Amino acid sequence: MPAPATSPDGFAFYSLLINAMPGNHLVVLPDAPRFTIAAVTDDYLTATGLKRETLVGFGAFEVFFRHEHNQVVAQQLLQSLTQVLQTKQTHLMADQRHGWPDAQTGVLQWRTWRPVNKPILDSGNEVVAILHTVEDITNSVQLVELTEVNRYLQTVINGFKEPLQILEPIFENGQIIDFRFKLTNQAYAAYASTTPEQLQGKRVGEVFPGYFETESFTNPVITFTTGEPLTFEIHYDKDGLNLYNLMSTSKQGGEVVIHFTDFTRLRQLQLQLESKIEELKRSNDSLQQFAYVASHDLQEPLRKIQQFCDILKNRSGQMQGPEVDYLERMQLAAGRMSVLIKDLLAFSRIETQQTATQPVSLSAVVEQNLTDLELVVAETGAVVEVEPLPTVLGDKLQLDQLFGNLLSNALKFRRPGQTPVIAVKASQVEAHELPASVETRREGVTYHLIEVSDNGIGFNEKYTDRIFQVFQRLHGRNEYAGTGIGLAICQKVVANHGGAIVAHSRPGQGATFQVYLPADNTPDRPSSVE
Numbered sequence: 001m002p003a004p005a006t007s008p009d010g011f012a013f014y015s016l017l018i019n020a021m022p023g024n025h026l027v028v029l030p031d032a033p034r035f036t037i038a039a040v041t042d043d044y045l046t047a048t049g050l051k052r053e054t055l056v057g058f059g060a061f062e063v064f065f066r067h068e069h070n071q072v073v074a075q076q077l078l079q080s081l082t083q084v085l086q087t088k089q090t091h092l093m094a095d096q097r098h099g100w101p102d103a104q105t106g107v108l109q110w111r112t113w114r115p116v117n118k119p120i121l122d123s124g125n126e127v128v129a130i131l132h133t134v135e136d137i138t139n140s141v142q143l144v145e146l147t148e149v150n151r152y153l154q155t156v157i158n159g160f161k162e163p164l165q166i167l168e169p170i171f172e173n174g175q176i177i178d179f180r181f182k183l184t185n186q187a188y189a190a191y192a193s194t195t196p197e198q199l200q201g202k203r204v205g206e207v208f209p210g211y212f213e214t215e216s217f218t219n220p221v222i223t224f225t226t227g228e229p230l231t232f233e234i235h236y237d238k239d240g241l242n243l244y245n246l247m248s249t250s251k252q253g254g255e256v257v258i259h260f261t262d263f264t265r266l267r268q269l270q271l272q273l274e275s276k277i278e279e280l281k282r283s284n285d286s287l288q289q290f291a292y293v294a295s296h297d298l299q300e301p302l303r304k305i306q307q308f309c310d311i312l313k314n315r316s317g318q319m320q321g322p323e324v325d326y327l328e329r330m331q332l333a334a335g336r337m338s339v340l341i342k343d344l345l346a347f348s349r350i351e352t353q354q355t356a357t358q359p360v361s362l363s364a365v366v367e368q369n370l371t372d373l374e375l376v377v378a379e380t381g382a383v384v385e386v387e388p389l390p391t392v393l394g395d396k397l398q399l400d401q402l403f404g405n406l407l408s409n410a411l412k413f414r415r416p417g418q419t420p421v422i423a424v425k426a427s428q429v430e431a432h433e434l435p436a437s438v439e440t441r442r443e444g445v446t447y448h449l450i451e452v453s454d455n456g457i458g459f460n461e462k463y464t465d466r467i468f469q470v471f472q473r474l475h476g477r478n479e480y481a482g483t484g485i486g487l488a489i490c491q492k493v494v495a496n497h498g499g500a501i502v503a504h505s506r507p508g509q510g511a512t513f514q515v516y517l518p519a520d521n522t523p524d525r526p527s528s529v530e
Helices: 008-019 042-048 068-087 138-158 186-192 209-213 215-226 264-314 321-352 362-372 374-380 396-412 461-467 486-496
Strands: 024-028 037-040 096-101 108-121 127-136 164-172 175-184 230-236 243-252 255-262 358-361 383-386 391-394 421-430 446-454 500-505 511-518
Touching (some): 042 127, 068 108, 164 215, 186 255, 358 362, 362 383, 374 396, 486 500, 486 511
Antiparallel strands (some): 024 037, 096 108, 164 175
C-alpha cells in the first residue's frame, strides 16, 4: 500500500509515479473541496514557468484561482473534479485560454489548453487521486483560426473583379529565378482556367512558362530587389493568352503584391474601331476617286450631248416640229443630269472632307450668298432682313453651302403672286433650353440659334424628317426645280459642326429653319454676335 496521500511519502510516491510520464500533468488528491496538489510533471512546470515547491502541498484553487476574473474557469474545474469523484469516470473539460508569462522574456503569452480529469482508483475501486492533464492545443487552434482567416480573405479577394496575386520569390545562388503563388483571386486564376486553391504553392513558371520573357517577371524582380513600386502596361501574348493589362507591383515584407487592371476588352474594341476607321478611310478614298470620275468622265458625255443638241437645233429648219421638241427635252434632261452630278459631288465632299476650325463670320457668309442670288432677289422683288450674326469656328465652304441652300430654297418655294419675305436672325440658348427634339452632335453649354424664315408655300410637318434625306422631294420637278439634295447637304454641314437643324412649317404659311451651333468654341466668347 502507498503511503497516505497527504504525507510527504505520499507526495513522493505520486511524484515518482508521474515524473516518468511525458506531458503536462498534475496529481490532485480527492480531498474536496481543497483538492491538494500532490505531484506535478517537469513538462508542466516548463510550460507554465512555475516552481514545484509553489504547487505541491497546496490546494489547486489556492494556487491558480485567487483572482476574480478566473472564477468562471475555477467553477468549471471544481464541477469537473467533483463529477470525477462521483462518477469515477474521466471527464473532458471545455478548452481554456490562459495567459502565461514567457520564461525568458516575461511577456504574457496566451495559450489554449484542453484539460482532462481522470480518476486513479485503488483495488477497492475507490478514487485515491485525480490525474489532471492539460494538452497544449494552441498551435492547432491557431492553425484553424488562420485557415478561417485565409478562407475569409480568399472570399473577399475573389469578390474583386480585377486580378490580384501575392508572390514569394524563389532564389538560386542569390538570384530570383521564379516566384511562387502565395495568394491569388479567382479573376487571376481564370487566366489559367483553374482556381486560386489549385494555384497556391505552385511556381508561376510552371503555370505560365512564357512570363519569363515579359515584364510580368522582370518588373516584380526589380520591385522585390529595390523596393520600388512599378506601374506599367503589358500586352501578354504568351501561353495561348492575348491579354492587355495595367500592372502595379509593390513589395510587402518578403513578398510582392501585384494588382492588375485588365483592359483587354477595351483594347479589343479600340483595335476594332481602328480597323473600322481604316475601312472608312479606304471607303472615303474610293468615294473621292468616284467624285473625280463623276466630275470629269461623267460630265464630259453630258457636254457632248448638249453640244450635239445645239448643232442639231441650229439645223432645225430641216426638222419637223416633234424632232425639235425631242432635242429640247434631251437638252433639259442632260442639264438636270449635270446639276444632279454637281450636287452629288457637293454632298460627297461634305461626307469626306474634314471640318476646318477657322473663325467664320456668318454675317459675311449670308451677305455673299445674297450677292450670288441678287438676280433672283431682284426678279422676285424679295425683301430680305438680316440681323447681326455670330462668328463661329468652322469650315467657310461648308457654311456657304448651308446658308446658300437655305436662302435659295426660301426664294424658290415662294407663293405665286406674293412678294417673298425672308428673315435671318440669331440668338443664344442654354443647353438645358434646347427643345427635346433637338439632338446635337457635340455637347455644349450654350448654342447659337440662327433662324431662316420665309412666307413661302410651306409644307406639312409630318414630312420634316423626310426633307433632310437625299433625293427626297415634296413637290414635282415640273413645279419646282432641284435635285432633292440641298437640305441633306444642310443637315450634314450642321452635323459636321457639332450642331443640329430642325424645320417648322405649315402648308401655305411659310417655313422656319432653325440651326443650332455650339457657342462654346466661338472666338472671343462671351460675345455672340457681331
